[in-house]
Amino acid sequence: MTSHFPTTITFLLILVLLLSNSASASAANDTGPATPSECDAASLGECYNKPEALRLKLIAIGTILVASMIGVCLPLFSRAVPALRPDRNLFVIVKAFASGVILATGYMHVLPDSFENLSSPCLPKNPWSKFPFTAFVAMLSAIFTLMVDSLMLTFYNRRKLDADGKDAQEAVLLRNRIIAQVLEMGIIVHSVVIGLAMGASQNPCTIRPLVAALCFHQLFEGMGLGGCILQAEYGIKMKAILAFFFATTTPFGVALGIGLSNVYRDNSPTALIVIGLLNASSAGLLNYMALVDLLATDFMGPKLQGSVKLQLWAYLAVLLGSGGMSLMAKWA
Numbered sequence: 001m002t003s004h005f006p007t008t009i010t011f012l013l014i015l016v017l018l019l020s021n022s023a024s025a026s027a028a029n030d031t032g033p034a035t036p037s038e039c040d041a042a043s044l045g046e047c048y049n050k051p052e053a054l055r056l057k058l059i060a061i062g063t064i065l066v067a068s069m070i071g072v073c074l075p076l077f078s079r080a081v082p083a084l085r086p087d088r089n090l091f092v093i094v095k096a097f098a099s100g101v102i103l104a105t106g107y108m109h110v111l112p113d114s115f116e117n118l119s120s121p122c123l124p125k126n127p128w129s130k131f132p133f134t135a136f137v138a139m140l141s142a143i144f145t146l147m148v149d150s151l152m153l154t155f156y157n158r159r160k161l162d163a164d165g166k167d168a169q170e171a172v173l174l175r176n177r178i179i180a181q182v183l184e185m186g187i188i189v190h191s192v193v194i195g196l197a198m199g200a201s202q203n204p205c206t207i208r209p210l211v212a213a214l215c216f217h218q219l220f221e222g223m224g225l226g227g228c229i230l231q232a233e234y235g236i237k238m239k240a241i242l243a244f245f246f247a248t249t250t251p252f253g254v255a256l257g258i259g260l261s262n263v264y265r266d267n268s269p270t271a272l273i274v275i276g277l278l279n280a281s282s283a284g285l286l287n288y289m290a291l292v293d294l295l296a297t298d299f300m301g302p303k304l305q306g307s308v309k310l311q312l313w314a315y316l317a318v319l320l321g322s323g324g325m326s327l328m329a330k331w332a
Contacts, residue, residue: 047205060211061251067215068247071222075230096314098224099294100321106286108329117276134280141284179293180228186285191249199257209331
């Protein structure tokens, strides 16, 4: 599993190239088939203030970085607190809360954004208004995630069977590592996209509430990812790499948005299509991971199946996590 680092680097580079190309294309192609008042780059709004927006974005980079680092590192240091060790009930409840946050991120934040992008009046009606591309891509993304999940386990199990027989404990550990890696990939896509949107905005009235909402969002999403990394039982180096990429991707997206703000138009056809498809892919992945690999695995596992009381507390935690993150959709 040491191949995760170069894989993540390659993935980030591809993502940056896609977003940079969409910015260049949007600058080159200013004509659009949509309503001028909605798609005209000159429509800056009453709250347009570039210096103030830049100040808020620089503050956002620091605060989101700190919130993300705290969120992802809390579970990693939980072994020092006996009540928060993975075999304790409190850890199960906290993980259920964080899984609810990830589930709501997919359904209430990423998926609606994709619908909004791909149904924009700034896109040609044919084919974008004729077919539900968001739902289709999200479905394909979920199936692809299942395929990756399944094939990685199959190849590993066959290799182990040929070598020294199947070790059940090691198979569980491998599954936890697959969950941590695939979940981080989905979060990276989502984090860069939301950071880019904030970085490219010149509207302080939009950015100000978004900073607070994203801090809470990254804090709790980081707790969910951190719990998965903890259960994967990586060494210190690998834990640091995974935590680093989670904590820095949203600030990186904001910085990228600042750099592209002079050429990037979030209502250009190219930007809408690229961001919309990336959001749909991320939504399908996050929804699958939250429901199948996190919630279903825990709730159908022996610990929760052995205690109705703990199961009810875990359900309450899921509802609180998903409800709180759903409420944040009002601002972010």
